[in-house]
Amino acid sequence: MNKNKVMIRVSIVIILLGIIGMMAFVFFKGSNIQQANVQQDIFTIDLTKNLEYKVTGWNGKGYIKVLSNKINPTKNKKIEEFEKTLKYVTKDNYKLKIGDTTTLSVHYDKKVAEKAGITVSNDKKEIHVDDLVGKKVENKWVKTDYGNGKYILEKVQYVDGVEIPEVWRDRPDKIVQYLEFVECEKKHPETYHSACPFMEN
Structure with a gap:
């Protein structure tokens, strides 16, 4: 009788050990699968594929302005x-002229x-500078009639064929803004007051 009890107890212990061993196997197997999934969660990203930029500024002082870079359309948290951490650096930025090739x-x-x-x-992205403000700068003397047969010679500045208001004459940064404003007016003739940037002195 005692012998049978011992055998039963041994059998129970063996069964329990087997269950524990099976549970341990399942646990570690699951951990390995999860770890493998983490390791497989790898992203390869081209940082210039969807890069949107603008080449702007005065000829000889041109620069690259980054507008957007959609590298994460799925909104992944990682x-x-x-x-x-992304930072954009352009070689010779603010020194670019028409015909230059630079690297962003x-x-x-x-x-x-x-x-x-x-x-x-x-x-990295190689960018060729095709167009900038200030390709052609002209200063002309224009005869203005103020009435009573009196004429006064006034200096008028034209940049790329556009007459520049006196307040912004010989100011490259303001001339760039003004020409962008003029271009915007052409694109939005009905709503340029709201669609185009306001020029300040």
Whole structure:
């Protein structure tokens, strides 16, 4: 009788050990699968593929202005953190002239990229400068009739064929803004007051 009890107890212990072993196997197997999934959660991103930019400024003082860079259309949180580290650097920025070729580089935090499982496939874009304000600058003396047969010679400045108001004459930064305003007026003839940037002295 005692022998049978011992055998029963041994059998129960063996069964319990088997159950525990099975549970441990399932737990570690699940952990490995989860870890594998994390390791497979890798993103390859081209930092210049969806880069939108504008070449602007005065000829000889031109620069590249980054407008947007949609690298995270799915709103992934890991990519969002990585996106916050992006910085844009252009070679010879604010010194560009028509005909130049420059390089726009996208700098990023490599540690953040590694932590997020991000591999960068491209972080540079070559840009050719085709057009800037100030291709042609002309100063002309114009005879103005003030009545009573009196004429006065006045200096008038034209930049790229557009007459520049006296208040902004010989001020490249303001001339750039003014020509952008004039161009905007042409595109939005009915609503330019609200659609186009206001010029300040």
